[in-house]
Amino acid sequence: MNFDVITAFPGMFDGPLTESIVKRARERGLVQVRLHDLRHYSTDKHRRVDDVPYGGGGGMVLKPEPLFAAVDDVQMRYPSAASRTILLCPQGTPYNQQEAKRLLACERLILICGHYEGVDERVGQHLVDESISIGDYVLTGGEIPAMVLIDSLTRLVPGALGDDEAPSRDSFYTTGLDHPHYTRPAEFRGLKVPDVLLSGHHEQIEAWRRDQAASATTRKRPDLLKPRARGRAEAGDH
Numbered sequence: 001m002n003f004d005v006i007t008a009f010p011g012m013f014d015g016p017l018t019e020s021i022v023k024r025a026r027e028r029g030l031v032q033v034r035l036h037d038l039r040h041y042s043t044d045k046h047r048r049v050d051d052v053p054y055g056g057g058g059g060m061v062l063k064p065e066p067l068f069a070a071v072d073d074v075q076m077r078y079p080s081a082a083s084r085t086i087l088l089c090p091q092g093t094p095y096n097q098q099e100a101k102r103l104l105a106c107e108r109l110i111l112i113c114g115h116y117e118g119v120d121e122r123v124g125q126h127l128v129d130e131s132i133s134i135g136d137y138v139l140t141g142g143e144i145p146a147m148v149l150i151d152s153l154t155r156l157v158p159g160a161l162g163d164d165e166a167p168s169r170d171s172f173y174t175t176g177l178d179h180p181h182y183t184r185p186a187e188f189r190g191l192k193v194p195d196v197l198l199s200g201h202h203e204q205i206e207a208w209r210r211d212q213a214a215s216a217t218t219r220k221r222p223d224l225l226k227p228r229a230r231g232r233a234e235a236g237d238h
Ligand SMILES: C[S@@+](CC[C@H](N)C(=O)[O-])C[C@H]1O[C@@H](n2cnc3c(N)ncnc32)[C@H](O)[C@@H]1O
Pocket: 087, 088, 089, 090, 091, 112, 113, 114, 115, 116, 117, 118, 119, 132, 133, 134, 135, 136, 137, 138, 139, 140, 141, 142, 143, 145
């Protein structure tokens, strides 16, 4: 899977892309992440990519020209049949594991990171295929949300984890939460690992895990057991 990230702050990606599973997946060619510095697409002599908002008020807004130019350039240099262009935006479709599975079908994602007060509305209306939010809170920029998409999608790419079945055992892959996990020692500060996990009875262990997962879901996230209140259609595309 390929990611083309358009950002005014490419340095923000250094750590998360160069450690752990994402690092290994990149080294093995399972995913490719190309960072495109938005400032390279500015025609302004000071490489400015933002301007004051029409109508007044505080904050700066990312200008449309460099963003449209960056997407055009990426599409020309790295053509891809199954590509989607996504604006990271707190007003977008809420991101979750089902959305991750949907996006996994894409060969390439172009991820646009907003910053400052936001992005000129024409970008959301006319440049992108969809907008995605990683939650109901506001971050400084779309860089961390883009990394959230890259990380969560990389885990789902076959071969990225040691065990391709692992994601299907994680929370949210279907509807519920994962079961609890324990490792050695069997007793720590008087806290014991449940006996069944030490028993060697695989059927009993599987039954215990199913029960624990079901009760964790009921206790911690009963909302997951209800029909989804808010789907893509209701949230709209932008
Ligand atoms: C400070 S935010 C702008 C918030 C905007 N004024 C609003 O209230 O909707 C700057 C940029 O960060 C990104 N961003 C912030 N929170 C986000 C979230 N929850 N999900 C996705 N992107 C987010 C977007 O790219 C956004 O354009």
